Amino acid sequence: MAEDTSGTQGFFIMSGEAIKTLQDELMAVLGAALARSFLFRFGYKCGHINARDLNLTAQGRGAINYLEEIWMEMGLARPKSITVKGDVVEIILLETLESTYGGKGCDFTRGFLGGLMAGITNQPHFCTEEKCVSKGGKHCVFRLTEEKSG
Numbered sequence: 001m002a003e004d005t006s007g008t009q010g011f012f013i014m015s016g017e018a019i020k021t022l023q024d025e026l027m028a029v030l031g032a033a034l035a036r037s038f039l040f041r042f043g044y045k046c047g048h049i050n051a052r053d054l055n056l057t058a059q060g061r062g063a064i065n066y067l068e069e070i071w072m073e074m075g076l077a078r079p080k081s082i083t084v085k086g087d088v089v090e091i092i093l094l095e096t097l098e099s100t101y102g103g104k105g106c107d108f109t110r111g112f113l114g115g116l117m118a119g120i121t122n123q124p125h126f127c128t129e130e131k132c133v134s135k136g137g138k139h140c141v142f143r144l145t146e147e148k149s150g
Contacts, residue, residue, distance in 0.1 A: 016075065016097040019108050023101060036107045043111025044118070050074075051119025063120045064089065070116060076109050080139060089117070089144040096140045099133035106132055106140055117144050 022042075026035035051057075056066045064082060067089075071079050077093035084090075091113060098106040106129055114127035124147040131137035 019097055020101050023098070023108075032104065036104065039107035040111035043108035043113075044115035045111075046108075047112040047115025047117075048119040049115075051116050056120045057122065058120055063117065066120050067091075067113075067117060074112075076112065077106075077140065087145060091142040091144065093140045093142065096133065099140055101134070105129050105134060106142075109140070110142060113142055113144060121146070123147075 023039060026038055030038065058066055064084060068082050077096035080092040080094050082089065082091050096106045096109055098109055110127045110129050114125045117125040125144055126147050127142050127144045129140060129142050131141040133140055
């Protein structure tokens with residue numbers, strides 16, 4: 001009789017090149033606008049799932065601490081700073097994988113940050129990329145905000 005594996009989650013490690021390959025394939029099949037949207041949504045889901053599977057839950061400074069800890073382990077970029085300015089979390093990243101691909105921004109990374117924070121706080125978050133190395137910036141700058149309902 002086969003073992004029941006329903007409800008179990010797997011985990012795997014892959015090369016950063018996988019994001020580049022996914023980006024290239026999506027651009028070829030869907031075009032730039034849909035590819036960028038897909039990468040953001042996929043990143044969001046991945047970030048949210050990581051927070052859930054690691055049982056990370058916090059609000060305020062605790063959520064920022066988790067964000068800093070997890071980001072160091074992910075390998076998507078090297079954090080320069082994470083600061084809170086009112087209701088906005090500003091994240092400055094160095095050496096983002098996506099910015100080295102010659103694309104139009106760090107869409108997967110942007111989604112991952114939003115999804116990770118949403119998963120940690122159990123509140124929807126949105127992330128924008130204000131500056132990107134691929135667009136001539138010195139580093140990539142992201143802004144995370146909680147989505148307000150209503």
